Amino acid sequence: TSHAGVNEFINDVSNKVQSTLEKNNIKPYIIPLEQGQLIKDENFKQLDIGLSREQVQYLLGVTLSSPFNDNRWNYFYFNNTNSREIRHLSVYFKNERVFKITIDNSVYKQLGGGQDSEIDMFNAPILSSEDSDLNENKKKIITISQTDNTLNQLDLGQCKSNEYETFEDVKTLMIADESTLEIRAENQSQNDDEFTAEGNVEAERQNDLLRADTVVYDLKNKNVSASGNISYFNNEISVYSENANYKGVDGDITFSKNAKYFRTNKVGSGVSDEILFKKNKDVFLENATYTSCNLDDPDWELTSTSTELYDKSERGHSYNMILKYKNVPIFYTPFISYPLSEKRQSGILTPSIGSAGDSGTSFSVPYYLNLADNYDATLEINSLSDRGVLFDNEFRYLGLKGSTLVNFTHLENDDEFGDDRYLYKFSDSRVVYNNLTMSNNNLLGSDIHTRIDYSRVSDLDYFDDFGNSLSTASQSNVKREIRLFGDYYTAANILSYELSTLSYQPTQTGVEQQYQTVPSLKINYRNKATSNIDYNLQASIDKFEHKDTSKAEGTRYVIYPSIELPMISEGWELTSKFGLRYSDYSLDNNVATGESKTTPIASIRGKLYFDKYIGNVIYTLEPEAYLLYIPVGNQDNNPIFDSGLKEFKYSLFAENKFYGEDRFNDAKQISLALTHRIIDDDTGDELFTGTIGQIIYFDDRDVHLTNNTKSHSDASNIIGMMSAKVTKHGTLSIGSVFNPHAGHGMRNNVRYRYNASTSSRNKLFNADYRFFRGNEEEIDLSGVYSFNKDFSLVGKYNYSFSNNRSNVEDLIDTMIGVEFDSCCYSLKVVSRNYWTGSKKDNAFYFEFLPKGLTTTNNKTSTLLRRGIPGYEDRTDYE
Missing domain, CATH: 3.30.1450.10 (Beta-lactamase Inhibitory Protein; Chain:B, domain 1)
Structure with a gap:
């Protein structure tokens, strides 16, 4: 730099x-x-x-x-x-x-x-x-x-080597030019019409070499014919045949009679009745085969009556092409065009077949369009036997100052649903302005960015019917957001701002319509860390609207200046903070009144660090306290636009136990926590981390989401969290929320992760137990095990013992499948049974990829990655 x-x-x-x-x-x-x-x-x-x-x-x-x-x-x-x-x-x-x-x-x-x-x-x-x-x-x-050293210890699945030589193996001319031709043979003779070389003949030029039993050169026509044990080598291919003919010394070359060819710089080989190498480097093959497997016993191969490989356009054309697996035909096309280099080119990606519940059997064919260096598109035709033809289109653009993604999925007149089904998505991110400079280790200037996310779905059942993962199938809303945000840096301060609009479209029955902000303005003004005192100013203006006219609508104003005094020394830290929060409402109807409030906020947060070395292990003890004083009163008259109660583990040391700005808790309390760590000093790994904490209340709490409620308890629930490295590859995590007043647990989570995966093999197991009193109790087991470098078994079992969802199946999600990754093809087969959020569904995924022929859109591996934590697609797609 x-x-x-x-x-x-x-x-x-x-x-x-x-x-x-x-x-x-x-x-x-x-x-x-x-x-x-x-x-x-x-x-x-x-x-x-x-x-x-x-x-x-x-x-x-x-x-x-x-x-x-x-x-x-x-x-x-x-x-x-x-x-x-x-x-x-x-x-x-x-x-x-x-x-x-x-x-x-x-x-x-x-x-x-x-x-x-x-x-x-x-x-x-x-x-x-x-x-x-x-x-x-x-x-x-x-x-x-x-x-990973295991890379050097494993057989990475290379195909059994085809026995052939390359030009680098056989060439002898170290110094040569375009006019150089050297012929070597046991016997040579010449008459008025031709020159003949016999016995281990070698004809070598600057960029190729021919071996044969006999070579005859026609002195009049300048043609060359060769016969018997033909071997031909250049920088890109090696050919073995019985006959070869040159049209002129530097013209077209034809090989015939069971010609075998091997690509030397890339995978791929085959057999052809006749191979023609044109002077312009185009290649034509008749009745040819192609495979990236071992040529003598290929798992798969392509056959064609005629194939044309064009050097300039880097495209190949094949006619009457048949794809065979274990010599059994599985696919036929009268014509196909494909790229000949690793450059991005338009063409068909690997088709996939499967089944998906009410949709029936699905067969999809994606087509990739290479439109330019920085933008492309993928068009996918998905035939659903019980619904019709689903068109799934994607356009992508990437520039140095921004990117755009457009998705358009459409199914006309769904045979099951009786109407058109569609999903539109548009995402755009831009750097509008940036003049940031660095001066004396200080950032100066400003930057402005924009972000647009817009989605529209045809109906409430769309994700149930077409979602390809549990998270997508159970998606309750799609977002529509426009953001303009940026930062302005001076020598001492930073101003951050954001202007946005946000709305949601429900995508499931029973999901409540949310408020939309039209618009929202947020400002954050703070000083740089150049002094002993930090000051901060947060302000927001949000205008809320709702499609239901019986809901409160209006504008909310919040401003919150604060100052902090952080003090840090070896073994301890202490931060004092004081702020003044003002909020007000301007409502458009009489559903709610809204009240303005000015609230002082004071807090002191401190932490001590004790550590002890025993050998190469560090043992720490870290007590922490957070004293918070917020004398705010009841806020029941204020509407609830975007607020809710945070999960308790996120509010132990939080200033506000609510998210959003419609509720700000009253607090006369102290939060206490104790953390213990065991650290490997050599690696820095945390072998054990445990924390226990609780809030002690000095007064009743008046602020809640619901009206006319008051909390009288003198202490909160007790939260405990622990994570331990129990083996070299295994970790155990436990989280618990215990209600000391009722004498039972409120929420428990136990998670075990085992991951001994290497660069070429998946070996992992996940076990989760989740309990939320009155809401859910479930287990989630998943894993992948590679038995060898080729074969893997994948599985997932997610079962609910009890929950509050209506008409819910106990079985949430199960998957069982196999992955096979050989040297020349990969195969993924997955069967799935899952709960979409409103109904039970099942799906079947089948993905076959002949390596060296095409690539895939990785839908199956995306499904596994979402469903099995830690899963990585180990397939070598080259």
Whole structure:
């Protein structure tokens, strides 16, 4: 990175990004469209513990989270060395500085700890931390741990090698030009008409070599004929046949009589009655076969009466093509066109077949359209035997300053439903303006971003009928949101703002219509961490409307200035805070009155750190207290537009136990918690973490969501959380909420994760038990086990013992399936039975991929990834 200035740095990164896209033909969809900008390895070189928020935003861009969610910033990125996989990066802040960085939920860097030993270059972006403006005093090298050594110990599933030589194996001419021709033979003779070479004949030129028993050169016509044990080699292909004919010394070449060919730089081989190599590098084959398996015993192969391979357009055409598996025909087409290089090209992706409950048998054929370097489209025709033809279309655009995603799914006159079914989705993210510069380790300037998300669904049963995952099938709303947001940085302060509109469309029967904001304005003004006192100003104006005219409508105003005095020293930290919150309503009808309130808020939060070393293990004890005083009164006259009660584990140390702004709790209380950690000092891994906490109340609580209620208890429920690394690959987590007044548990969660997966094999097991008194009790078991490098078994069992959902089946979701990944093809078969949220449904997924022929849209692996935590698609799609 140049030290000449930020503009040069940004231009350099932009040029490298564009160059990489063009050079490596990277598909734009591998960049997460939610994020709106490219993140490359160069951006991560200076990412480190201790950086400020401004420095992180300068390096990585705007976080996916709202600027008002300050504790954790989420990003997505990819690594060009493994661009098929999208990775999730989280940056955690404490006291306005980075204290932890995780990659796919594994600790990458942590204050006082090391890196996760399991992270390798395929999921860690940083190469080294070099001299930079941001890290003038941190000229250190960041070491990335080695890749998984099991890669070097396993047979990675290569096909049994076809026995053939390449041009690199046989060439002897080290110095040659285009006019060079050297003929070697046991016997040579010549008359007036022809030249003949016999016995182990070799004819070698600069870029190819021919071997034969006999070679005859016609002196008059300049043609060459060869016969007997023909072997021909060039930089791209090796051919074995009985006859060969050259039309001119440097003209077309024809091979005949059981000609076998092997691609030397890529997988693929076959047999043909006749192969014609044109002078312009086009290739024509008659009655040919093709496979990426071993040629002598292929699991699958393509046969065609005629095949044409065009060098300039990098396209292939085959006629009367049949796909055979174990010599059994499974697919026929009179004509097919396909790409001949790894460059993105338009063409058919792997078809898939399956079944889905009321929809019957489904057969889908996706077609990929390579429209330009930075935008493309996929058109999928899905034939549903019981419903009709479903058209699923996707358009994607990626630019250096934004991205767009458009989905359009349409089924005309559903045979089951009796009407048109459709789903529209539009997402767009833009960097409208950015003049951020870094001066003396201080971020200055401003940036403006936009984000649009719009969805529309035809009816309330759409996701029940067409959702391909449990989370999608049970989706209750689709969102419509427009956001304009940005930041303005001065030498001492930061202004964040967001202007938005938000509404929801219900997608399930019985789901209540939510309020829409038209519009909402949020402002956050705070100082940079340059002084001993932090001040912050939060303000919002939200106008709410509802389709039900009996609901309260109007505008809500909130302003909340506050100051904090953080004090941190070795072994302890203490933060005092004082704020004044004002809220008011301007309502449009008489459903509710609304009251203005001015509320002082005072708090003190402190924590002590005790640690003891025993060998290479650190034992810590961390007591924490949070004293909160909020003398606010009853708020029953205020409407509830967007507020609700937070889950208790999120409100133990929260200022407000409600989310939204319609309710702000009254509090005369102290929260107490005790945390114990056991840490491996060599690796930084937390071997055990346990926390127990409770809120002690000094007065009754008057503020609730429902009217005329009051809480008299002197203490809250007790919450406990524990996580332990019980084996090398296994972790156990337990969370519990206990009601000491009733003497029983309110909520319990037990989770066990075992993951001994390697780079080529999945070996994982998940077990979850969830209990919520009066609402649910269920178990969720899932796992994947690879018996060898080729064969894996996948499964999931999610069962509910009791819940409050009406007409619900006890069985929530089950999956059983197999994965087979050989050297030349992959196969995924999954059978599924699940509850959509309103009815029971079943589905069957079948995915067959001949490697070296096409690629797939990975619908089956997406289903498994969503349903089985930790699952990774280990298929080598090359």
